Amino acid sequence: MEREMMLEVRDLDIRFELRGKVLHAVREVSMELYRGEVLAVVGESGSGKSVFTKSFMGLLDKNGYVSGGSICYYGGEEERIMELTAIRKEKDWRRIRGREIAMIMQDPMTSLNPLKTIGSQIMEAVLLHQNVGRMEAIKRTIQYLKDVGIQEPEKRFEQYPHEFSGGMRQRVVIAIAIACNPKILICDEPTTALDVTIQAQILNLLKELRQKYQLSVILITHDLGVVANIADRVAVMYAGDIVEIGTSEEIFYDPRHPYTWALLSSLPQAGQKGSELFSIPGTPKSLYAEIEGDAFAPRNPRALNIDFIRRPPYFDVSPTHKAKTWLLDPRAPKVSLPPIVEKIRKGGLF
Template sequence: MSKEKSVLSAKNITVKFNVRDRVLTAIRNISLDLYENETLAIVGESGSGKSVLTKTFTGMLDSNGFVANGEIEYNEKNLLELKNDREWEGIRGAEIATVFQDPMTSLNPIRTIGSQITEVIIKHQKKSNGEAKKLAIELMEKTGIPNAKERFNEYPFQYSGGMRQRIVIAIALACRPKILICDEPTTALDVTIQAQILTLIKSLQEEFSFATIYITHDLGVVASVADRVAVMYAGQVIEYGTAEDIFYNSKHPYTWSLLSSMPQLGIKGESLSMIPGTPPSLYKEIVGDAFAPRNVYAMQIDFEEEPPFFKVNDEHYAKTWLLDPRSPKVEMPEAIQNLNEKMKAMVRNTGYGSNKEGGAVLE
């Protein structure tokens, strides 16, 4: 792919978990690149492996999980060669930081907001207490905390949910990371606050020049922030490309199903589109295309042989037999044809605002 320099490259990653004398394969042979200053969105249903994949980038898999195969190249080193928390210390937080869905799981309820930010600055930037306090207040101001000097010594319970999420972002940025992973960062917030947080992260990304990974099931969020999108299903990336590729020229039936079921595109009085069936068990070996049992376009080969990635263009690939020249030609569902106008209306209604230049919502 003709992109800028890769800041992180995952190659052939397979992740397994030992669960009650059984082995669950959560990630199945994923390769993925993240480029400097870009925003990559990883989307898919719950259980598709989005969070598990990105936890391998920071060595935060649960104790029963392990990377069975692959490598993760970052700054000319293979991160999977790091064996313990002490070895990960120079990467986790310092180089690759994470903003989680619920800020109260990241904040200590019995310590002041200011002390939690300054601790990170002192540890990673080697600043004095006075310097750290000054930088902490500046970060609080940059992340939109009003009266930051006065609120420096307050506790998390004195902040609203949106303000707490801003503090978690400030803590993540206190280390000046090269990569910021946002794991469903706006799910628990109302739509107006969601828009503010998304705008904040984008403005900080432009100021501090870091790459961002969004983990989300909300395609409205994806439309307003992403440069590229990776669609995951049953532990695999099944389609990836630019945001425009995924929204307006997607090729995998699962991507079509996700787009068709966006609640923002629902019409009053009509039933929302749903994806029939359930994802496959990850305890069992998957034969063929994992989505085949739920795919109304499935052919016999989908149940027998795993499809390769077919090239749509230089930046767009999809893992579906429908792209084989021998396959019958099918069109995407009517609900997502001419999606551009519907997406513009959705963005206006959600308050996310128009996407940056090159984004999915085309003006």
């Protein structure tokens, strides 16, 4: 089946200027997003997940800028292709934000107005983005409340954010985002503030909504464990780069990058009874100095000499799976896999 491209990022570079120094936060990253898919972006804190996706909405902090590459958006009106890196004016970004690409943040309280009923906040989005009158807007708002799994929507319509639990507030935020009719929904750690059962419910809700509304979802998380059941594809970020990308199945059962191996090994599910949870030794490289070679090499017990000298290109594993590691070069020596990855390959765990 031919997949319809929604977003195409090519060699995107993002830098920040801070006290006279330059931090290279996103380093020549390329990625595609297709209609109706859930793409998970995973990686440690500071790997660039938020910065990367904020650049799709013109939401970089003032000291940050796109220093190279392109972001093509294919979903615009009349199927016009838009180059998002060329947008300069706030007014033009407002045409994209919410109505083309919407974002849900970790803390729902920051995106809700405590002084307005939740019904009026969803309705505002409907009136702004959909060409309907008041009565129809109320009807649609109630439908959105139902869609995000809120019981007694007519009653809840009149209530204020403080009358909702954390999980319910996040559902309201999702309803507001959906009411803007976006084609892409970026969820930046939408469940980290919630407990595990609620987390799973919100993720399942996202899965349902993408089906109903034909949304493309980018799901950002530092926890590879939570995406196994929801993501169609997974992009693994390290030090401002996507070092491996593939279908969920490929990333979980046939991972190729040593950093992906380390992430999998550190999953709680991977912990053996009675043994310590594995944590990745060392810290990521500073992004202030240009990185030579594979950024993960100093933390990789299986690193080759060339890893410290030359940055690896992508090597294709399958038409849908590629990784930036010299281990995939035909000349590379065979290395043994970490025990947990070996175990996952043989089945089980997910």
